[in-house]
Amino acid sequence: MKPAPFAYHAPATLEEALELLDRHGFDAKALAGGQSLVPAMNFRLAAPAVLVDLNRIGGLAGVHPEGKALRLGAMVRQRTLETHPLIASHAPLLAETMPHVAHVQIRNRGTLGGSLAHADPASELPAVLVALGARFRCRSVRGERWVPAPEFFLGLFATALEPGELLVEVELPPRSARSGWAFDEVARRHGDYALAGAAAGVRLDEAGRCQSARLVLMGVGEGPVTIAEAGSLLEGQAPTPDLVRAVGEAARVGVDPSSDIHASAAYRRHLAGVLARRVMTRACTRAGAAGLGGT
Ligand code: FAD
Secondary structure, three states, X not given: OOOOOOEEEOOOOHHHHHHHHHHHHHHEEEEOOOOOHHHHHHOOOOOOOEEEEOOXXXXXXXXXXXXXXXXXXXXXXXXXXXXXXXXXXXXHHHHHHHHHOOOHHHHHHOEHHHHHHHOOOOOHHHHHHHHOOOEEEEEEOOEEEEEXXXXXXXXXXXXOOOOOOEEEEEEEOOOOOOEEEEEEEEXXXXXXXXXXXXXXXXXXXXXXXXXXXXXXXXXXXXXXXEOOHHHHHHEOXXXXXXXXXXXXXXXXXXXXXXOOOOOOHXXXXXXXXXXXXHHHHHHHHHHOOOOOOOO
16 A cells, blocks of 8 residues: 655754644654654555654764763664664663564664654563653753653553654663663564563662662553552562562553453463563572572
């Protein structure tokens, strides 16, 4: 199929893009990597009258430190998230996750901002950015605001972005000493959207007690699902196999997945428990916890 007719604009500045998006309102869509939007247009699931291409705007694809934080432009390609040395040292969780996202050809074009704005519940990046405690800079002709990642994702393909607003930058908080991370997922074939996935981040103190623990699941709800019990069970404690098992069980009972042609709700719930236990074990071990065994 071919898309419905549309007008195409390729502005050279962010201000021009914001002005176009404001002028055309709901009729306009931003074009980033095109890896979700273009297939949707070809299937006529989306038919924007106006496309505003972000690819010629300078300054939207930077990777730079801001104090101890790291800032990533919305147009940073997914392949860059996988290979950039600064990202690998600041947020190794991202580098570990990216090979699970689609195929390398898609990651060469697909962008960080496009994946977050698209907010597919089976996408890896929304869950990982929530687990990392990121915040998002959003801009429109009316000004700019910072939105914490958990408040950005509102549900199935829904975000806090308002009409005419663009996601322009993502800020990753400083990486702490004695921190650990892990991502894992189950997909039917490599490169397919996952049936379920899990991202974990933990920080231990000098004595090996957990200072903070975050666990976020994907593919088992309408967006990234944070399992708050990971924090309440682990924080203040030295991680043990029993505690990590309890986190897995909290994830299993805490999600409400749907059935579809790929997997039943019961199977996805089972995966949530297994993946939660697996990533939490790996994250705690990487942070320096001993005696947790394999995954
Ligand atoms: P686009 O397709 O250009 O845009 C997507 C949406 O976001 C559009 O509505 C657009 O208007 C909006 N948008 C884009 N940028 C911005 C911005 N800066 N501000 C506001 N709105 C914006 N993804 C996964 O996560 N996991 C997978 O396993 C996976 N598998 C895939 C397999 C295939 C075969 C294909 C074709 C895609 C797959 N994807 C997967 C999707 C891929 O990761 C896309 O790159 C991503 O979802 C969208 O990014 P994009 O830059 O291509 O955005």
